[in-house]
Amino acid sequence: MIIFTLMNKDLPQFEEDADDLKDLLQQFENLKSGQSNSFLDEDSFEQIIDYYDEQDQLNVAFLAAEMGISQYPYSALLLIKKAGLLIESKKYKEAIALLNKAALLDSTDVQLYIFKTDAYIAMNQHAKAVRVLEDQIEVFEGEDKTELLLELADVYDDWEEFEMVFDVLRRALLHDNNNEESLHKICFWTEFTGRFEESIRLHSDIINEHPFNELAWFNLGTAYQGLKLYEKAIDAYQYAIAIDEKFDYAYRNMGDAYIRMRRYAEAIDILSKHLEIAKPEDVIYEAIGHCYDKQRKYTQARYYYRKASHLSPTDDKLYYKIGLAYMAEENWANALKSLQSAIKFNKQSSDYNVATGECYLQMGKYKDALIYLLSAVRIRPNNAKGWQCFMRGLYVAGFYEEALGQLNALDPKISTKPVFQYYKAAILFRMGRQKEALLQLETALQRSPKLAKQFVELDAELLQHTSIVDMLGRYRSSLRRKK
Incomplete structure (x- = not known):
């Protein structure tokens, strides 16, 4: 109720301003049509020019500027207004000439130098724009000086002299250390420049x-x-x-x-x-979901990820995170639904395909699992993690020959990683090639004994082989002695 009263309190003033503008525009129309009793002062011409400029009626704004200047030929204000229109029309040299003329009449209008700067920037003459501003910065004081410094920062930004942007903003704050715009801008540029x-x-x-x-x-x-x-x-x-x-x-x-x-x-x-x-934002909900995720409170995590997805329904990574939260609870069916939503929006994500393949693998649907795991390695053929998941899928599905063939055909930069040597050892054991398997396992243990857990996680049943247990035991003892 209070808001309604305050809004209506200003309404008569608003209506009065609108009526005044309407009268001005009518007087302008009368002047155009040659009615001798019409008279407009400089400020009125300024309002008319601004009105038609805001309405994107540039031709009428130009006409108003020309008529104003013909009536007030020594008005720096109207010359500057016309120069602004020339800049909008990309007539930069004409604008600069007009601004130079205006400066002879009144050099105290900050807008004159800002327009001149805009024209030089548009012509890609940043050094001249800098010179214009630097020549005036020490002349002006107070808010005008701050405005020129902020304009100079924008010139350096457009020029991609980013360190200078920070330097100029610092100058602006040394001049007026309470200026909000300078404080807002320097926050960004501090991070950008480091x-x-x-x-x-x-x-x-x-x-x-x-x-x-x-x-x-x-x-x-x-x-x-x-x-x-x-x-x-x-x-x-x-x-x-x-x-x-x-x-x-x-x-x-x-x-x-x-x-x-x-x-x-x-x-x-x-x-x-x-x-x-503040207004709810997807990034805030997502961040809260992430916090719950890290605390292993997966139900709460999913709740906030879903809140985020309601605000950003096409954000595939949110569905992926929901899927991962279900996977952490081994709820494969629900995880699969979320992951399929993620893939619907982004089919080219290796991570999404890997996670989907893992769900199918856990559900015993090996054919579906291998389709997604194969897609993952096709999307990122040089990604070792994707190949590891695909090899694991082939192994769990019992396709040992295929797994060995894929390993042998892999790029050496990938296949020679210790984890793949452990996988190869496991595959050879399952194929009954125990001597080769033991040699492969020994090589893997020599290179990276800490990764032996990858071998055990792949197939814990292999620990039933005495030869494997003895070899793992020797390397564990060796590691303990080194420590």
């Missing part, structure tokens, strides 16, 4: 002067976070939130810092507060 130490010094100085500037505290936090000093980052974010309890980005970044410290319960608490004060 100049975290300088940002920490800069924002620490700002905080000393303005201890209740929440943006400065936030930027200090992001700089600490960039250096992986998460505890200090969290402290800074907490100050930002103490000043502004609805500072949603501070909650978001604090949650990320807690996640990186593996303090998942605290991350959940902070990210839940973010949801209370």
